[in-house]
Amino acid sequence: MTAEASIIRPVRPGDAPALRRMREEAGWDVEKVPAWIAASLSGERPTWVAELGGEAVGMVSLELVDPDPEVADGLGVAAVTSLSVLATAARRGIGRALTVFAEDQARARGVRVLTLNTRPTNGAALALYEGLGYRRWKEQERSWGRAVFLRKSLCE
Numbered sequence: 001m002t003a004e005a006s007i008i009r010p011v012r013p014g015d016a017p018a019l020r021r022m023r024e025e026a027g028w029d030v031e032k033v034p035a036w037i038a039a040s041l042s043g044e045r046p047t048w049v050a051e052l053g054g055e056a057v058g059m060v061s062l063e064l065v066d067p068d069p070e071v072a073d074g075l076g077v078a079a080v081t082s083l084s085v086l087a088t089a090a091r092r093g094i095g096r097a098l099t100v101f102a103e104d105q106a107r108a109r110g111v112r113v114l115t116l117n118t119r120p121t122n123g124a125a126l127a128l129y130e131g132l133g134y135r136r137w138k139e140q141e142r143s144w145g146r147a148v149f150l151r152k153s154l155c156e
């Protein structure tokens with residue numbers, strides 16, 4: 001992240017409006033925001049928020065289980081999901097910092113392989129992920145459309 005005052009912390013119930021804003025900007029559904037905050041507080045699906053100047057401007061989640069065990073199996077494989085940064089805070093390294101933070105959190109939970117997925121047309125996300133060493137390994141349909149999957153070993 002840049003020298004501007006910024007922190008990454010666990011999501012709090014009061015973050016709901018900011019999370020909705022992030023997801024609206026990204027073109028994603030917002031209905032799940034309250035359930036996700038609850039799932040983070042219970043430890044089931046941890047979510048963290050990046051603050052810039054005291055405002056929540058970015059988020060990332062760690063999905064520990066997915067219907068596809070290659071994506072997250074509740075053991076050594078987990079997925080970084082829901083990465084989003086408000087346009088007003090873009091290109092300051094916050095998306096990269098959130099991804100690296102999620103990696104550290106995953107490692108501390110015993111995760112050995114992290115996966116990610118995004119639309120094949122999302123050049124910004126792909127550049128960010130490939131820049132951090134994630135490699136493409138498959139494309140598949142998800143509920144929201146075609147997804148390209150990337151993964152990275154945390155053991156190297």
Ligand SMILES: CC(C)(COP(=O)(O)OP(=O)(O)OC[C@H]1O[C@@H](n2cnc3c(N)ncnc32)[C@H](O)[C@@H]1OP(=O)(O)O)[C@@H](O)C(=O)NCCC(=O)NCCS
Binds near residue numbers: 086089093118127128
């Ligand atoms: C993708 C996203 C998270 C990037 O967040 P960000 O904080 O602006 O990204 P960073 O400043 O950390 O950028 C890290 C790298 O990502 C790439 N990148 C980020 N935005 C980019 C853009 N608009 N165009 C091309 N590359 C981009 C660059 O390689 C960049 O490195 P550099 O700045 O050293 O060139 C943000 O644009 C976003 O929330 N988009 C909508 C939701 C989304 O697509 N989420 C991720 C996929 S599910």
